Amino acid sequence: MLGVSLLRLALQLLGSRTARKADERQLRRELLAHQRRQLIHARIPAVDIVRESFGPRFDELHQLLITYNVAGVEADHAYYPGLTRTVLYQLHNVGSTVQLAQLLEQEQGLWFGSRAVDKEQLTALTQAVTEWQAAANR
Secondary structure (H helix, E strand, O other): OHHHHHHHHHHHHHHHHHHHHHHHHHHHHHHHHHHHHHHHOOOOOOHHHHHHHHOHHHHHHHHHHHHHOOOOOOOOOOOHHHHHHHHHHHHHHOOOHHHHHHHHHHHHHHHHOHHHOOHHHHHHHHHHHHHHHHHHOO
């Protein structure tokens, strides 16, 4: 009986240690992702400035990103305004649908993790953003 109790205790300790290690790895990944985003987006103004500069276009793109939800997260996720900011600010550098898809995939990966990108939704979002841009340029 004592042997079984000791074995259970050892397994519980091992399980909690494994869980702590997994939490530490996840925290480390999130910190590295945050630092990478900061470096890549260092020259892009803050969300409020971009929102003010682009006016209703910011809200329109923000809604498209939420509607197509390439990352599969909740609509009120805290990263959506930042994603909108970085995509909108870089759109003028995009010359083709392929480049747009690459930009959207890169930014989704930076904000939500590269494994969070749904390719079908990414294709649909790329088409929607292309149409949105065309309508704005008429």
